[in-house]
Amino acid sequence: NQFKAMMDSANKYNVKVIVDVLPNHTAIDHTAVLPALDEAVGGHDKLYHANGFTPIKDYNDRYQCTTGEMGGLPDVNTENPDFQHYYMTYVNDLLSLGVRGFRYDTAKHIGLPSDPLDSLAARNNFWDVATGREEVKGLRLAVPADSLFIYGEVLQDKNVKESEYAEYMDLTASAYGHALRTVLDKADFNADSLLNWHHPVDGKHLVTWVESHDTYANEHESAGLTDEQIRMGWVFLTARQNGTPLFFSRPAGSTRENYWGNNRVGARGNDEFKHPEVVAVNKFRRSMSGQPETIATADNGAVIVVSRGNAGAAIINLSSEPRNINGVDTTLPDGDYTDAVYGSSFKVNSGKLSGQLDPLTSYLLYR
Template identity: 25%
Template sequence: MDPSRTRGRRAPFLRRTTVLAVAALAASLALAVPTADGAVGRGSRSTQEPGVTVSLWEWNWRSVARECTDVLGPAGYDGVQVAPPQNSLKRTALGNGSDTVLHPWWEVYQAVSYDLTSRMGTEAQFKKMVKTCRRAGVKVYVDAVINHTTGQGSTSYGGVDYTPYRYDGLYGPEDFHAPSGECPSSDGGIQDFNAKAQVWNCNLVGLEDLRTGSDDVQAEIAGYLNKLIRYGVSGFRVDAAKHMPPRDLDAIYSRLNRTKDGVKPYWSLEVLPGGPGVLRPEAYLRSGDVLGVDGARQMQQAFKSYTADHTGSLSSLEVFGAAAGLTPSGKTVSFVTNHDSERNDAGDYLNYKDGATYVLAHQWLLADGYGSPQVYSSFAWVTKDDSPPARADGRITDAVCGQGWTCVHRDRGIVAMVGWHDYVGAAKRVNFWTDDANVVAFSKGNRGWVALNNGTAPKEVRVQTGLPGGRYCDVVSGAEQAGGCTGTVVTVGSTGFATVTVPAKGVVAVTRASRL
């Protein structure tokens, strides 16, 4: 949840054969046969924590299901994060002279009821999508809006009407902080984002703040989340978690059932940086993982703020993760951008409009391995409020890559690095080399080696790969085929050194499994 908005809200190691199959997919994005029903994804940590996920933000349920089968499962993505599925505000008129989008993206972040009739589809379509994705080996993670309800309107996509603080059969005024007299500000909204009583008990940009400490409210929220778990959902991104005390989040989580994989659901919290003590992301680490917003900012500074004196160069990422002041890797969902940060007014984060640089940043994140990496793939936009491709009534149409949908997750270089990331697993980063500007290279133990070039010209490097001598097929530019390589071949000498030309805005990556 972005507090600056003024209108609503916005695996186990892979076997050699599997690695080669992923490399082939990176070259062709060919279809593959899904796994048995109920199969889980290929996370490299535990059954609860995800491996590489993709946020198919505001894709409709039919499109997510198709993508799980055709692309995500074969490519090795462990999971997919989907938009909030609950019934939400449906605007019927523009608000004012500067309001030009009838159905902005943030409609889905204004909850009306916990029925699963949304812009993305029906409850039956949602259930089918989850089942289809699980059959393809892809877990589903839901963006959960549980801090608040709406801030405007009176009509929803599910046909439920409402008035301020009154949602028939669900919530009444006694279930909200402001009407209950628990918000200390003069207007019921957050006036001081450093005051915990306001951040936790007042309305965020007009959104009606639920009394999440109430037993009745907790029961309603847990009932909604448990329904999603029964349908096969594996975990949640908790929207606006910073606006709920950790104790409330813990109480809700304690009511949640185990998933179909037999574990408690994954729980990642949107706690934006800034604020003192109890309002910082670090204060929420005992309650769940947190979103790596600061890491996304550091990547933007490294990839896009490069200057002649090397300030902000790619080489600065030699120190990244917890050593660079970020939250611990094992407690962080890491990403290049998300739906809030890509719309940042100051341009502090990368987005799809950065083209090759955006792709390269994703490849860096997958190579470095900080956090649980998430690839962000959504729709093209001009203004910050733009709707995803939709019908006149606001319902989102099927995703067609290149027709309003960016489909960055299909980029062959990103797909290749998903497989590389899964293969090297948690191996330690060693043999780091840099030209002190925009080229870096490093090994992951003795499992794999990678070089990245954020410069505008190819760069020849001679570096230690940490691999045994031999010829290796670059998984980014090609794949092993009939004993040969369709792309770049990296020749490693007996001492582990190799001389390699790294393409401009490009990557060369090999693993022990890609040895010819």
């Protein structure tokens, strides 16, 4: 009832909701599984893979990765038709309430048709059922998959079948996020390659991020970057033509010395998602839909300009120093421009952009 009330409210504002789903694990204490789930799948012994309580030792071994216990979480037999029917009943219930997309957590731990079979599985067909290609026991995805936004958390590694997963859904661009963080840390666009997606899948089908909950919380790989650096990365990702950017909201009250801040389950994060530059580039992205991108740099990679056809441009100063740019390439028409965030003035003359930039600040120009 609470979820329905939220969906009804979101619908009034034309906000679409994506549900984070985790079909392939239960809690560490598997004896706490409710009897209704055990009954639905034919008994508790039918709920898990035969290998489901064997800890994964090699994440690049596809049999271990798709059937074994991850982080203490036992692995569900997602190939059991009774479980698939139970799961799709849940999915269709969400769709009936207005849900219009799904994020599949730990998606690379659910087997593909080409992966090794668990001894309790007849076919690796979970993804065919989940995306509506197949029915299970007379039940099928209630809404066509191509009308939903579905993506999988398929973190990249040595032996991950990105291209096969991409036949079913969009994927996370984890390697691109790592490259972007390198650029932010060095304040140099040339510190890594950001002109390719570091992925075999086209950018139109990738979910991009500057950082994720994993990179922030697990070993704090990205937690040392300042909020300003993260913001510059966000403006770059969001101003681009392709990729679907995902904003990680850091815990409220967090600092570079205290990563957790006032962390509470269910509480919103800090106010960075409301920062004027974040709000402005989100609106910029919508208004630039369909416009081709051109990326240029200045000051030895410290400044990035993402031009979108002749309609607009994002200017990003990655450095902690003010910059005076003079003659950066842009596809904007000649003329005088006023930035949409701070009201700063810029000029374009013969396809060259000039203006003054504050440290770790971004600017958005419209034709």
